[in-house]
Amino acid sequence: MIGFRRALVTGGAGFIGSRLVTALLARGHDVTVLDNLSAGRRAAVEPRARLIVGDVRDPLAVEDALSSIDCVYHLAAQVTIRGSFDRFYEDLDTNVMGTANLLRRLPSGAVKWFVLASSMGVYADAPAPRPIDESHPTTPISPYGIGKLAAEQVATQILGMRGVPLTIVRYFNTFGPGQAFTPYVGALTIFITRLLAGKPPVIFGDGEQQRDFVHVDDIVAGTMAGVGRATGVYNLGTGRGTSLNQLAHLAIARVEPSLAPTYEAARPGELRYSVAGITAAREALGFAPSRSLEADIDEVIAEIRQRGVTS
Numbered sequence: 528m529i530g531f532r533r534a535l536v537t538g539g540a541g542f543i544g545s546r547l548v549t550a551l552l553a554r555g556h557d558v559t560v561l562d563n564l565s566a567g568r569r570a571a572v573e574p575r576a577r578l579i580v581g582d583v584r585d586p587l588a589v590e591d592a593l594s595s596i597d598c599v600y601h602l603a604a605q606v607t608i609r610g611s612f613d614r615f616y617e618d619l620d621t622n623v624m625g626t627a628n629l630l631r632r633l634p635s636g637a638v639k640w641f642v643l644a645s646s647m648g649v650y651a652d653a654p655a656p657r658p659i660d661e662s663h664p665t666t667p668i669s670p671y672g673i674g675k676l677a678a679e680q681v682a683t684q685i686l687g688m689r690g691v692p693l694t695i696v697r698y699f700n701t702f703g704p705g706q707a708f709t710p711y712v713g714a715l716t717i718f719i720t721r722l723l724a725g726k727p728p729v730i731f732g733d734g735e736q737q738r739d740f741v742h743v744d745d746i747v748a749g750t751m752a753g754v755g756r757a758t759g760v761y762n763l764g765t766g767r768g769t770s771l772n773q774l775a776h777l778a779i780a781r782v783e784p785s786l787a788p789t790y791e792a793a794r795p796g797e798l799r800y801s802v803a804g805i806t807a808a809r810e811a812l813g814f815a816p817s818r819s820l821e822a823d824i825d826e827v828i829a830e831i832r833q834r835g836v837t838s
């Protein structure tokens with residue numbers, strides 16, 4: 528990937544961003560990270576990367592981060608569908624205005640490719656547990672989804688005008704080692720963390736809602752695959768749905784078989800069915816997810832245990 532060797536990863540201290548940084552370094556890229564460490568951890572960033580602790584909404588931090596960069600991976604965001612109802616201002620400010628700030632500071636001519644991390648949260652609910660492709664209606668049902676869609680749209684317009692190629696990757700539910708524990712994001716991390724503490728997983732609703740759980744390493748591969756190769760919008764998932772009941776039982780069987788899930792009222796903003804159609808990503812990006820919950824859950828349990836994450 529000649530010409531795309533000096534990468535900026537915003538949100539590069541986070542769950543997905545830090546894995547992306549490691550993968551880019553392994554391919555010989557120079558990597559700068561811009562992260563305000565609100566959710567990310569300094570220790571997650573490889574020392575070989577240049578870490579700027581700063582906010583994507585801060586003009587000076589962004590200007591500094593963009594110097595000598597030819598490829599941007601924009602992942603920094605407030606990442607919580609449920610939490611975005613209470614914190615809608617902060618969520619939109621970071622996810623929309625943070626993106627706008629980055630776009631307005633792009634040095635003209637220097638940045639040759641822009642990758643925007645978006646989300647299945649941009650979609651309207653699906654009527655059945657069938658994979659949805661990129662033509663599925665984008666009528667988000669949470670402030671988080673609204674912000675991610677606005678970021679997509681403003682990036683498409685502004686970068687289109689400037690002639691900077693843009694790849695938008697819509698991640699589905701990403702799992703894997705290294706995810707910070709919050710009560711809101713990452714059902715598998717939350718379930719395992721609670722089970723390790725002897726607490727039952729809590730399911731909101733009847734547990735028959737489906738998600739597409741995709742491994743962080745597959746997400747990283749799909750995120751890098753578009754650069755120099757394909758502009759456009761791509762779902763990154765597995766194409767396979769798993770209900771939250773199935774997920775809870777998988778985690779219970781591995782960690783604490785004496786426990787059973789408990790149920791609470793469904794929360795606003797939750798899609799009933801969220802399964803990715805990935806034909807476009809397969810064809811244009813060569814995306815071929817190879818990991819699965821069943822095969823990789825033990826790695827996640829071991830990492831959470833070792834990190835001593837508490838609920």
Ligand SMILES: NC(=O)c1ccc[n+]([C@@H]2O[C@H](COP(=O)([O-])OP(=O)(O)OC[C@H]3O[C@@H](n4cnc5c(N)ncnc54)[C@H](O)[C@@H]3O)[C@@H](O)[C@H]2O)c1
Nearest residue numbers: 538540541542543563565566567582583603604646698701
């Ligand atoms: N995890 C998922 O299942 C999932 C699903 C869909 C989309 N995404 C998207 O993937 C991207 C990465 O998410 P993640 O799961 O790694 O979450 P994360 O919270 O671990 O990472 C986000 C990072 O952004 C940083 N950040 C937040 N606000 C910032 C700001 N104002 N300035 C600078 N840095 C800031 C955080 O400190 C954190 O390190 C996000 O854009 C998210 O919307 C994630």
